[in-house]
Amino acid sequence: MTIATRSGKGALCALAFLGFGIAAPTPNSPEAAENGVLIGPSGVEVLPSFRNKFPAADFNRPVTEPYWQTEIIGKADDSVKKTLDAMANASFIAFEPEFYQVLGISDYSQEKEVEPIFEFPPGPTWANRVVHDGSVYAPECNCLFVAELHPPKKGFSMQFLPWVWRTSLNGSTPVTEKVYPNPPLTIANGAHYFNGSVYWAQEGNYTTPGGIVRMNPITLQTEVVLNNFMGHRFNSPNDVVITKSGVAYFTDGYYGFANFNDTIKPELANGVYRWDMAAGRVRMVAGAGTGLFINPNGVALDATDDILYVTARGFTSADADGNRNIYKFSRSDEQGMLSPPQLLTYADAGFPDGVKVDANGRIYGGVAGAVDVWSKDGTLLGKIKVMADDTAVNMAWVGKWLYIFGRSRIYRVLLT
Structure with missing residues (x-):
């Protein structure tokens, strides 16, 4: 999981520290909303477009596995795996705006530590x-x-x-x-x-x-x-x-x-x-x-x-x-x-x-x-x-x- 830090540099290093070798894009970058997932320094927001239509032709997930471990069957765009990796490395995943009230932050672009x-x-x-x-x-x-x-x-x-x-x-x-x-x-x-x-x-x-x-x-x-x-x-x-x-x-x-x-x-x-x-x-x-x-x-x-x-x-x-x-x-x-x-x-x-x-x-x-x-x-x-x-x-x-x-x-x- 991502351990949030106070500096932007620290936040970008968190994913690499866990061995995935990827850094979260800045909230306003074009790739931030790739595949319907907004990626912040310690969390992601999953939009209805991703929830309603999973961006792969074939996929599956056993009931014992979490959302981000959805298996992609066959070929899929590399961006789908990157999106799932971002979800796997997040400290929180938001589906509704009310969740930010629970966390005490304004949106996905703010850091939050677990x-x-x-x-x-x-x-x-x-x-x-x-x-x-x-x-x-x-x-x-x-x-x-x-x-x-x-x-x-x-x-x-x-x-x-x-x-x-x-x-x-x-x-x-x-x-x-x-x-x-x-x-x-x-x-x-x-x-x-x-x-x-x-x-x-x-x-x-x-x-x-x-x-x-x-x-x-x-x-x-x-x-x-x-x-x-x-x-x-x-x-x-x-x-x-x-x-x-x-x-x-x-x-x-x-x-x-x-x-x-x-x-x-x-x-x-x-x-x-x-x-x-x-x-x-x-x-x-x-x-x-x-x-x-x-x-x-x-x-x-x-x-x-x-x-x-x-x-x-x-x-x-x-x-x-x-x-x-x-x-x-x-x-x-x-x-x-x-x-x-x-x-x-x-x-x-x-x-x-x-x-x-x-x-x-x-x-x-x-x-x-x-x-x-x-x-x-x-x-x-x-x-x-x-x-x-x-x-x-x-x-x-x-x-x-x-x-x-x-x-x-x-x-x-x-x-x-």
Whole structure:
């Protein structure tokens, strides 16, 4: 990815530094709008002419690959490859003018930095990838927490990890290290901060039922606060979000059994649960019984707690029939019901894993190669890129800073 610099010369060197050997044209040069893509020092703007008619006679892109890795089949003008290279090396890709409001710049000609701040060590040989999910900020420690998971290769099982990662923001630069909750979490995924505690959705394993765990962000002491539905084990709780009034929504999919080989056979349909934490009432409010979800995943609320967003993956990320959707529900605390779902968006690269909402109601989703940003109505505004070998998994806000947690690295970007 392009690491933006303050000088024009530095910006022109950034692409060459990454090994592509090309420099971004100046914004007003004729080649800036070649093939319908405007190229700036650290970002590009993709015009409708490029989006609507890809400039090659034959092409293809698997659903797991990002936009800029579209494969050109057969012959094509060299300028098409240069255009894709420019997109691959950008820090951001804009599709709509509103995206510049998000970034806090006027247009594609201004520089914008996406800063890598930490690189995770590689995963074990028995894992097919590393995932960092459940990103959450706790003001008591002025720090961020994120869980680590090692989805296994075929024939292996997910293994218990006693640590989570903590990024302290108390010094002049962020410091990231392993910390050890006590008792340890059992395959932790999503997390949410509420009333002085971090609440984790933990998947569980063969001997520990999954559920919701509360953690003190200072002492790291943990306590299981929910672990069953009427005596049934949950399947694999994945993510949790809590309203200001103390109503939690969490997703429960088949990941542990179907993908990670580390839990018992599911006893329940996968879906979304509502937990009134004060009254202790738990019930499913959306799920596979309605034909809506296959493996629900991330959850988020808007600033007013009136809208609930839920992502779904499908059976695998590579499945062309997979959900890869973000659904939008209106909610009512009085009745505890969700409105019929609206399909907000279908992701073009991978599936939206973690999902967050900003103060203006825009939705952010971690996908292959980037964080996608959508408007309230589901229009894709743009992509905040991560490095070429990385996938964005989840995010957390700290003031105007958006911290992005990838499989390989942590990034941050200052937004408006």
